[in-house]
Amino acid sequence: MFFSIDADGDIPIYEQLVRQVKLAVADGILVGGQMLPSVRQLASELAINSNTIARAYQELQADHVVESLRGRGMVVRRDAVKRCTKARNSLVADGVRRALADAISGGMSIDELRELFEAELVRQSGNGKP
Amino acid sequence: MFFSIDADGDIPIYEQLVRQVKLAVADGILVGGQMLPSVRQLASELAINSNTIARAYQELQADHVVESLRGRGMVVRRDAVKRCTKARNSLVADGVRRALADAISGGMSIDELRELFEAELVRQSGNGKP
Amino acid sequence: MFFSIDADGDIPIYEQLVRQVKLAVADGILVGGQMLPSVRQLASELAINSNTIARAYQELQADHVVESLRGRGMVVRRDAVKRCTKARNSLVADGVRRALADAISGGMSIDELRELFEAELVRQSGNGKP
Amino acid sequence: MFFSIDADGDIPIYEQLVRQVKLAVADGILVGGQMLPSVRQLASELAINSNTIARAYQELQADHVVESLRGRGMVVRRDAVKRCTKARNSLVADGVRRALADAISGGMSIDELRELFEAELVRQSGNGKP
């Protein structure tokens, strides 16, 4: 599968999985009706405790992104792409908003901020998704 | 005192205190030689256990922002402002960097990002420090 | 484990733990990648409150000697040995420096000092690491 | 008076006073029958809380170095010089002993130690009491 996990970062592993599944759905990499890998398979593939995978799947189920087909596994819901796209956009925007709020309340001037922003845009636009 | 604590957030209380003291020093609200409120006083003021305050103060001491004058209290170090200003700037820049990376890897285009950024600048520059 | 705690000394218990871990790392008794005993296990082994152990571990983490693997425990950092060896040497040298300064300012002559020093070397070189 | 106090070090102020009085007695700077400055005078001279001076004097009294003449102040005892000289020597020797023990148990080799010792002797023999 196409997941990349950082086991020692500050974001919980199950949370990383949830995000990546949602992003994949929003990007059309995972489409409605498609099966997710089984808990055990993904666990061994990523060398991660299967409890952690299960928890991620539960959260995805609670968020109505996937549903459980008894005895067969988890499947992406037909209506997931709408939800995920919307969620992605608002999440991303929120992140930017929070960072700006922190910067301003932390005493950084508008000009300093704009400068930092443009520098980062240049630096990152190469790495992202060309 | 000027501390505002969110006891139910995901940031530990003692960590919130540490940050706010550092920001206050970086902003010149707390200056070298100035005493912090006593552990017990601040604890009762914020309705927080005094151990939690003490822990924040110890972290500030370990970070060379403050020192303990035996039997008299905690005082802001003369050289704290440099450290705090530098730390603040790198923290803020990191936040912006991470948000941008998230946004780009989340599929937002450069133009959308710049638009969002400018909109936020306008929206927040009013609230910040009028 | 190999820790020895003096609960009635003037050095805090958590500080004794921190020092002993650092020394063990500097001496190669603890190596990078190795796990520390769990907070609860060490607490019951040493008959010490687990908060005290946790505090020691947090200080070690803040000092970049150890890192926390979420849900799994504390592990010695690969780069800890450099830090600890350097820290140990400067600590030890400081101790000698201070003792000599005290001795000289206390009126002891250079010759008396050298005599005392050599006598101690003989006396202690047997106890140290035979 | 001839006391030098470091109010922010890790040695308690009253302890610094006690040591300096004892050293002065051992060195013959203070002799039997001589009066110590009054608590209030010394307190204002050193800009120190008079409780602290009082505590130092009490400890000196408990150690039979001075005695209180009711209504007149503290006087150095005729037999103090013996006690202080002996105490000074054993204190100083103990300091050296402890530092060496720390160094050896900390993993420093005999040769490294001897080198450090000689270097320090040269460095400090100039500063001490020429």
Added chain:
DNA sequence: GTGGTCTAGACCACC
């Protein structure tokens, strides 16, 4: 199972 946070309350040394 792991560490992390918080509370309540005790005792200490220092000023």
Added chain:
DNA sequence: GTGGTCTAGACCACG
């Protein structure tokens, strides 16, 4: 009065 240490016990998130 000040901060510093320790205990006991609770609750949480993570794996």
